[in-house]
Amino acid sequence: MFIYHTIAEVRRYVREARSIGQSIGLVPTMGYLHEGHLELVRQAKKRCDKVIVSIFVNPTQFGPGEDLERYPRDLDRDARLSEGVGADVIFNPPVAEMYPAGYCTYVDVERITEHLCGQARPGHFRGVATVVTKLFNIVRPDVAFFGQKDAQQALVINRMVADLDMDLEVVTVTTVREPDGLAMSSRNVYLEPEQRRAALALSRSLRRAEEVFQAGERDAARIRQLVIDMIKKEALLEIDYVEIYSHPELEPIDQIEGPALLALAVKTGRARLIDNTVLR
Amino acid sequence: MFIYHTIAEVRRYVREARSIGQSIGLVPTMGYLHEGHLELVRQAKKRCDKVIVSIFVNPTQFGPGEDLERYPRDLDRDARLSEGVGADVIFNPPVAEMYPAGYCTYVDVERITEHLCGQARPGHFRGVATVVTKLFNIVRPDVAFFGQKDAQQALVINRMVADLDMDLEVVTVTTVREPDGLAMSSRNVYLEPEQRRAALALSRSLRRAEEVFQAGERDAARIRQLVIDMIKKEALLEIDYVEIYSHPELEPIDQIEGPALLALAVKTGRARLIDNTVLR
Numbered sequence: 001m002f003i004y005h006t007i008a009e010v011r012r013y014v015r016e017a018r019s020i021g022q023s024i025g026l027v028p029t030m031g032y033l034h035e036g037h038l039e040l041v042r043q044a045k046k047r048c049d050k051v052i053v054s055i056f057v058n059p060t061q062f063g064p065g066e067d068l069e070r071y072p073r074d075l076d077r078d079a080r081l082s083e084g085v086g087a088d089v090i091f092n093p094p095v096a097e098m099y100p101a102g103y104c105t106y107v108d109v110e111r112i113t114e115h116l117c118g119q120a121r122p123g124h125f126r127g128v129a130t131v132v133t134k135l136f137n138i139v140r141p142d143v144a145f146f147g148q149k150d151a152q153q154a155l156v157i158n159r160m161v162a163d164l165d166m167d168l169e170v171v172t173v174t175t176v177r178e179p180d181g182l183a184m185s186s187r188n189v190y191l192e193p194e195q196r197r198a199a200l201a202l203s204r205s206l207r208r209a210e211e212v213f214q215a216g217e218r219d220a221a222r223i224r225q226l227v228i229d230m231i232k233k234e235a236l237l238e239i240d241y242v243e244i245y246s247h248p249e250l251e252p253i254d255q256i257e258g259p260a261l262l263a264l265a266v267k268t269g270r271a272r273l274i275d276n277t278v279l280r
Numbered sequence: 281m282f283i284y285h286t287i288a289e290v291r292r293y294v295r296e297a298r299s300i301g302q303s304i305g306l307v308p309t310m311g312y313l314h315e316g317h318l319e320l321v322r323q324a325k326k327r328c329d330k331v332i333v334s335i336f337v338n339p340t341q342f343g344p345g346e347d348l349e350r351y352p353r354d355l356d357r358d359a360r361l362s363e364g365v366g367a368d369v370i371f372n373p374p375v376a377e378m379y380p381a382g383y384c385t386y387v388d389v390e391r392i393t394e395h396l397c398g399q400a401r402p403g404h405f406r407g408v409a410t411v412v413t414k415l416f417n418i419v420r421p422d423v424a425f426f427g428q429k430d431a432q433q434a435l436v437i438n439r440m441v442a443d444l445d446m447d448l449e450v451v452t453v454t455t456v457r458e459p460d461g462l463a464m465s466s467r468n469v470y471l472e473p474e475q476r477r478a479a480l481a482l483s484r485s486l487r488r489a490e491e492v493f494q495a496g497e498r499d500a501a502r503i504r505q506l507v508i509d510m511i512k513k514e515a516l517l518e519i520d521y522v523e524i525y526s527h528p529e530l531e532p533i534d535q536i537e538g539p540a541l542l543a544l545a546v547k548t549g550r551a552r553l554i555d556n557t558v559l560r
Contacts, residue, residue: 007445102529104390105409105443111384129385130444137445163385164410165287165417249382 001083003075003090007138010052010091014139022049026141027087028132031055032072036176036184038085040145043173045086047143053082054091054135056098060106061127067270072189091139098134106130109156109163112250116152116263117274120240125156132157133164141168149175149183151261151276155248175275177203183275190271198236202266202275205230209262213279218256220244223279231266240265240272247278281363283355283370287418290332290371294419302329306421307367308412311335312352316456316464318365320425323453325366327423333362334371334415336378340386341407347550352469371419378414386410389436389443392530396432396543397554400520405436412437413444421448429455429463431541431556435528455555457483463555470551478516482546482555485510489542493559498536500524503559511546520545520552527558 004010014024025048027040037053044051055078062068079090107129112118118125136144146154154172161170176184181203182196191199205227217223227242246253247261256279263276284290294304305328307320317333324331335358342348359370387409392398398405416424426434434452441450456464461483462476471479485507497503507522526533527541536559543556 011447103443104392105440106388106390107385107444108388109385134443134445137447140447160385163383163414164387165414167291167417167420 001079001087001089003079003092005092005094006097007093010089010138013089014050014052017050023142024048024139025051026135026139026144027051027053028135028144028146029053029055030057030071030186031078031092032074032186032189033078033081034176034184034186034188036147036149036173038081039176040147040173041082041085041087043171044143044145047171048141050088051086052089052091052139052141053078053087054093054139056091056093056131056135058098058127058131059095060099060130061124063121063123066121067187067190070270072186091135098131107133107160107164109160112152112155112159112248115245115250116241116243117265118152120265125153128153129156129160133160133166136166136168143169143171145171145173147175148172149185149275151263151278152250155250158248181207183273185273187271187273190269192269195236195268195271198234198268199266199271199273201231201234201237202264202273206262206264206275206277210277210279213256220253220256220260223256223262227262227264231264236268238267240267244279247280281359281367281369283359283372285372285374286377287373290369290418293369294330294332297330303422304328304419305331306415306419306424307331307333308415308424308426309333309335310337310351310466311358311372312354312466312469313358313361314456314464314466314468316427316429316453318361319456320427320453321362321365321367323451324423324425327451328421330368331366332369332371332419332421333358333367334373334419336371336373336411336415338378338407338411339375340379340410341404343401343403346401347467347470350550352466371415378411387413387440387444389440392432392435392439392528395525395530396521396523397545398432400545405433408433409436409440413440413446416441416446416448423449423451425451425453427455428452429465429555431543431558432530435530438528461487463553465553467551467553470549472549475516475548475551478514478548479546479551479553481511481514481517482544482553486542486544486555486557490557490559493536500533500536500540503536503542507542507544511544516548518547520547524559527560 025044113125242264247259259280265274305324393405522544524542527539539560545554
């Protein structure tokens with residue numbers, strides 16, 4: 001496996017692979033890989049000849065006061081784990097390689113970024129769309145892989161790819177969970193043991209919402225309230241949002257008629273956790 | 281020569297050309313081609329095996345009250361002229377092919393779009409950057425050609441290509457002028473004979489500014505005032521802006537030390553005309 005820190009090196013690798021007819025899969029990450037990321041790499045390896053994992057803690061998607069500085073980083077561990085599941089290249093650029101002095105271009109996906117994490121983290125999806133556009137232009141992958149845990153991000157990327165006529169396929173991979181239901185996240189490392197236990201209310205409330213939906217409940221407000229009530233029972237959790245929108249348009253709904261995204265964000269201690277399910 | 285109206289057709293053409301090792305040049309235009317456009321096509325043909333001319337009056341780069349509806353269009357004439365200078369493909373999509381229902385993604389180049397036409401036409405360069413990104417993703421050209429007449433546009437495209445890591449070369453081609461000095465523009469068709477005569481003050485004042493610059497004048501305010509005074513002598517002209525900025529950064533300057541863009545925009549009747557020169 002190769003570890004590249006410059007755009008030129010990755011481009012050279014991709015050009016050579018393409019010249020012998022190989023397909024390229026891209027797994028964009030911020031590193032500190034967990035089983036969710038590794039599943040993306042495995043899926044990529046099934047679909048593509050060569051798999052490039054980008055590891056870049058992207059400053060433009062962090063707001064003021066967020067956890068950019070303390071976001072966990074461990075390239076050696078990430079390299080070992082990536083290689084173990086078949087990655088061919090890690091692309092780990094320094095910030096100045098991605099955003100050199102004078103940088104001033106950004107990609108904005110409107111409307112579907114107005115709610116949920118887009119509202120809670122202004123500018124977040126602008127940073128995501130921008131860095132993903134750059135990664136797509138650097139790697140020119142045939143297929144790119146994203147996790148369903150970041151449901152709104154996956155929708156934003158899909159919208160951007162369609163709108164800007166990017167010639168690649170986006171695959172969204174099911175959220176990987178700990179055995180007790182907690183969605184895998186690099187930020188789980190922030191959790192103290194009691195917070196970790198309290199955080200199980202996230203997946204538990206989503207499972208309960210799925211049950212009542214399957215039992216016939218279609219009233220979005222009632223399902224939302226059920227989730228809020230379950231999370232509020234945990235004193236260590238502070239709700240950022242619990243919302244239901246149409247999927248994939250992310251439009252407000254009262255009655256669930258088509259697929260609907262039930263998404264939530266919760267703070268506990270230093271961690272902000274998100275999780276979601278699509279009711280259909 | 282082929283005329284395509286869908287993205288799928290252009291992509292198929294490009295894929296086949298690439299598969300036999302041919303290079304692709306792109307000349308993005310809004311049609312109603314003049315000698316300036318044709319020079320872009322000639323330059324493209326010199327550099328690339330296949331030349332694609334896009335003809336698309338892009339609604340997202342027009343502001344409210346601008347000339348989107350009456351912008352001149354004549355595809356038959358454009359096809360004849362393009363073929364005459366060696367174009368291989370015209371890409372002429374309908375608006376719904378480029379901006380289907382639900383479209384919501386835009387590319388923003390900041391800072392260098394704050395002045396000049398960016399200030400006079402809010403949102404204009406957002407529309408330009410967005411449609412050019414789309415055209416680049418559709419055609420994936422090796423080289424794209426733009427005219428120096430739209431100096432700020434050329435700088436915005438160059439900045440965007442660098443910032444977003446677009447893997448192509450941008451060539452800026454010298455402004456083509458009528459024998460009397462008027463810069464070629466599709467909008468010259470709006471000019472009544474007296475306006476056409478008055479409009480010569482644009483290129484005349486730029487030539488005069490070049491002379492005093494070459495004679496040693498480095499004070500930006502004095503050069504600017506000289507141009508303003510010459511244009512104001514023409515009662516039919518209304519100045520939109522006359523400005524001098526550093527080139528290519530477009531930062532305000534008092535003394536001209538490095539290259540500087542002297543750019544102007546003037547209204548006369550229904551037409552808004554722009555012209556510029558780089559003092560170096």
